[in-house]
Amino acid sequence: MKSPRKPDAIMFDVYDTLFLNDPAAWQRAFQQIAEEQGLEVTGTDLWTRWKKHEVGFRAWRTNMDDPDSSPPFKSYETAWRECFEKVFEQDNIPGNAADAARRSVTHMAHRDPFPETVKTLSELSGRVPLGVFSNADDAFLRPMLDEYGLTSKFEVIESSESAAVYKPHPGAFRHMFAAMHVSPDRTWYVGDHLYDDIRGGSEAGAKAIWINRNDAKHGPDDARPVYEISSLTELVGMFDRSE
Numbered sequence: 001m002k003s004p005r006k007p008d009a010i011m012f013d014v015y016d017t018l019f020l021n022d023p024a025a026w027q028r029a030f031q032q033i034a035e036e037q038g039l040e041v042t043g044t045d046l047w048t049r050w051k052k053h054e055v056g057f058r059a060w061r062t063n064m065d066d067p068d069s070s071p072p073f074k075s076y077e078t079a080w081r082e083c084f085e086k087v088f089e090q091d092n093i094p095g096n097a098a099d100a101a102r103r104s105v106t107h108m109a110h111r112d113p114f115p116e117t118v119k120t121l122s123e124l125s126g127r128v129p130l131g132v133f134s135n136a137d138d139a140f141l142r143p144m145l146d147e148y149g150l151t152s153k154f155e156v157i158e159s160s161e162s163a164a165v166y167k168p169h170p171g172a173f174r175h176m177f178a179a180m181h182v183s184p185d186r187t188w189y190v191g192d193h194l195y196d197d198i199r200g201g202s203e204a205g206a207k208a209i210w211i212n213r214n215d216a217k218h219g220p221d222d223a224r225p226v227y228e229i230s231s232l233t234e235l236v237g238m239f240d241r242s243e
């Protein structure tokens with residue numbers, strides 16, 4: 001690999017980049033919701049029904065053909081509550097949507113870091129300023145980073161909630177670069193998601209690095225990263241080789 005240019009900062013996505021956020025974790029949360037509320041539905045079934053609406057929220061919230069015409073910002077807790085309201089109403093389930101959304105938020109604060117996350121961030125934080133921008137509510141993002149002692153590794157911790165805009169909207173990235181006082185082309189942005197992170201990061205002018213842990217393939221319309229890695233560990237070598 002050709003030596004990359006040394007960045008002024010490295011910024012990260014969080015879920016599925018630094019912390020595993022798989023469907024099994026969601027289904028456990030929804031199982032708990034069903035049990036707590038005495039609903040006659042399994043966690044998996046409830047999650048599948050709810051997810052159909054939640055995917056719609058993700059598509060609705062950002063208009064990348066004309067980002068300035070994107071609808072007003074809504075936190076995850078609000079959007080998730082509305083998704084629960086739809087499921088409960090349409091499927092005649094006597095659930096409490098606000099409590100279910102609240103429980104989903106608390107669950108999202110409990111995810112496991114990938115095995116190399118803490119070590120890699122510790123190594124990099126001594127060499128280059130690090131930051132985070134996550135599509136997340138602060139109510140779950142910050143406690144999760146705190147739990148693993150990661151808050152002090154980052155100079156900047158920003159979220160869709162603090163920026164009031166979701167990736168891949170360019171405003172999310174502008175917010176992040178301004179908070180970090182870096183120019184986009186001097187920043188590495190590392191993420192797992194080809195639309196939110198790689199398209200968003202590239203269009204905003206950052207060097208977008210795709211963490212592809214499961215050997216996923218690009219679709220023809222997917223944004224192209226500048227670099228692709230399969231583990232965060234590779235970043236340390238990349239940074240040391242950069243000039």
Ligand SMILES: [Mg+2]
Nearest residue numbers: 013015016192
């Ligand atoms: Mg992610």
